[in-house]
Amino acid sequence: MGRDAFGQVTDVMSLSQMRSIVHCRDKKVALWSGAVSSGKTFSSLWAFLMAVPRAPRGGNIVIVGRTLDTVYANVFKLLTDPAIFGDLAKHVSYTQGAKTATILGREVLVYGANDGTSETKIRGSTIGLAYVDELTILPEGFWDMLYTRLRVPGARVMATTNPGSQNHWLRKKWILKAEQKGLIHFHFTMDDNPSLEPEYVAEQKAAFAGVFYDRFIRGLWTNAEGAVYSMWDAEKHVVPWGDLPPIERVLSVGTDYGTTNTTAAVMLGLTAEEIPRLVLLDEWSYSSRDNHGRTVSDDYLARNIIDWLPQRHHPEGNPLPEYVFLDPSAASLRTRMRELGTTTWAADNDVSAGIGDVGALLDRGRLIVSDRCAGVLEEITEFQWDPKAAEKGVDAVIKRDDHFMDALRYAVRSSRNLWAPYINYTDKEAA
Known part of the structure; x- marks a missing residue:
């Protein structure tokens, strides 16, 4: 990726976003989690685009989400938008529902992982670079299988998610054991996204309550417990x-x-x-x-x-x-x-x-x-x-x-x- 392309967006990135793009290369697994509209997807996709040309030739490049439709909505609609990714958007080719895409001249395999049998889709494959959208709603077995497929030198996986329960397997088995697992975790709040208008931030903060406010606004991993509508009076x-x-x-x-x-x-x-x-x-x-x-x-x-x-x-x-x-x-x-x-x-x-x-x-x-x-x-x-x-x-x-x-x-x-x-x-x- 050229310097000019990256320069198009540095003026709308926060220091936290830029640091995540740079330091995600320090570990085999990089995870962006936090508030809604906090810029985690934007940052992670820039990091992914920078990684595609350098991905090991001996393994596949894959993008994974809950379904092919969510991958299209959450990933490819952004990657193909020149208002977001400038001239680089011209080098991303994908048809909604397709199982392959072309990004910066490399073939990319696209998977939906919506149930416990999804791991069979990648069993036996070799993966050099993976991007995972909304990891907390994917089956744990699929993630475990994906990790075992990163078996070429330099293989990496990048993932994004909104936080879930404190007892979610991703937090307990990966985030809390980050060093042991070779994971680097970037936590974002709305304040890490400088492109948001103050009015929008105020609306988003007002649109959630209870456990959803803690997760989607504060970016915290919190348990849903007690009365569902605790604000009822x-x-x-x-x-x-x-x-x-x-x-x-x-x-x-x-x-x-x-x-x-x-x-x-x-x-x-x-x-x-x-x-x-x-x-x-x-x-x-x-x-x-x-x-x-x-x-x-x-x-x-x-x-x-x-x-x-x-x-x-x-x-x-x-x-x-x-x-x-x-x-x-x-x-x-x-x-x-x-x-x-x-x-x-x-x-x-x-x-x-x-x-x-x-x-x-x-x-x-x-x-x-x-x-x-x-x-x-x-x-x-x-x-x-x-x-x-x-x-x-x-x-x-x-x-x-x-x-x-x-x-x-x-x-x-x-x-x-x-x-x-x-x-x-x-x-x-x-x-």
């Missing part, structure tokens, strides 16, 4: 149905599906206040446990939910919800509702992202709950992180009486593109 978040503020729109219904378990639906609106908030207006549910063990058909559930949708869920009346989101596993219910004339969509089931959205909204006073939502109010104080999963370095909630909690995050996360333009976490809380 009934005095602050619960509003009598008759005192609900006016609403502008009814954005969505989120529905968790059960056969022997509870089927729960919650309705989410956007207030018409000067500083808008989201509001859970109402809920519907059917529980076999509350009906002497009687299970019901999809037809029964579909007809009752459809009948519930146009009812009066706000003291001043309300329009129909713009979207009805169903549990992604509820294919049969989705089919029956379509047959009865109601279109539904599969909900976004990213658990961490959904919990993060709900937690941040509650923490900033941007989400309130009607006292009609008895199921939500009953579950939300009992919704707990699973301590046994935390011991294994995994973030998981205790799967017990969480049907309204699932419906809540379906409604919020799946409609994010509808409410995000109106909900500014940095605004002063509405009265």
Whole structure:
């Protein structure tokens, strides 16, 4: 790589970023971890580009991510952007979904590693240079196999990640044993990225709460423990149905599906206040446990939910919800509702992202709950992180009486593109 190409970006790099690019060559394994938008990916990709021409000819060059789609989104969209990498972007060739790329004249193999069998993709191969995107969400077995494949002189691996649990295998077995493992670890915070506008930093800091704030803003490896929504305050978040503020729109219904378990639906609106908030207006549910063990058909559930949708869920009346989101596993219910004339969509089931959205909204006073939502109010104080999963370095909630909690995050996360333009976490809380 020419001096001029590197000079294009030195004026927008922090000292921490430049040091990581220089010193990553000191060890066989280099890891960039830390806050979101902290510049760790930017720095690591520059280091990778500098390493490609020097990579040992006796081994393959590989790029690895959770899936080929995430590799494209997180790696190649950046590498091929001339606004980021200048003229070097012309020397990166990749078609989304392909298993090979060309970077600076070298062939690069591209892998997705999304389950425990992924290690078979590289078993028996020899790797001279590897780049790994979001290492904490890859299987440990794949990483261990990848490390054993670095078997030519000068072979190296570079990896990026957001932090996870303190008990995550990457922290316990690699970061805490860095010298023994031949690893150098670069920790980044948002302050290490000089290209960020102060307003953006403030928005990002306001968009997370609890464990997600510690990880994504402070860049810390922290355990998810105790109450999931520890910021919940009934005095602050619960509003009598008759005192609900006016609403502008009814954005969505989120529905968790059960056969022997509870089927729960919650309705989410956007207030018409000067500083808008989201509001859970109402809920519907059917529980076999509350009906002497009687299970019901999809037809029964579909007809009752459809009948519930146009009812009066706000003291001043309300329009129909713009979207009805169903549990992604509820294919049969989705089919029956379509047959009865109601279109539904599969909900976004990213658990961490959904919990993060709900937690941040509650923490900033941007989400309130009607006292009609008895199921939500009953579950939300009992919704707990699973301590046994935390011991294994995994973030998981205790799967017990969480049907309204699932419906809540379906409604919020799946409609994010509808409410995000109106909900500014940095605004002063509405009265």
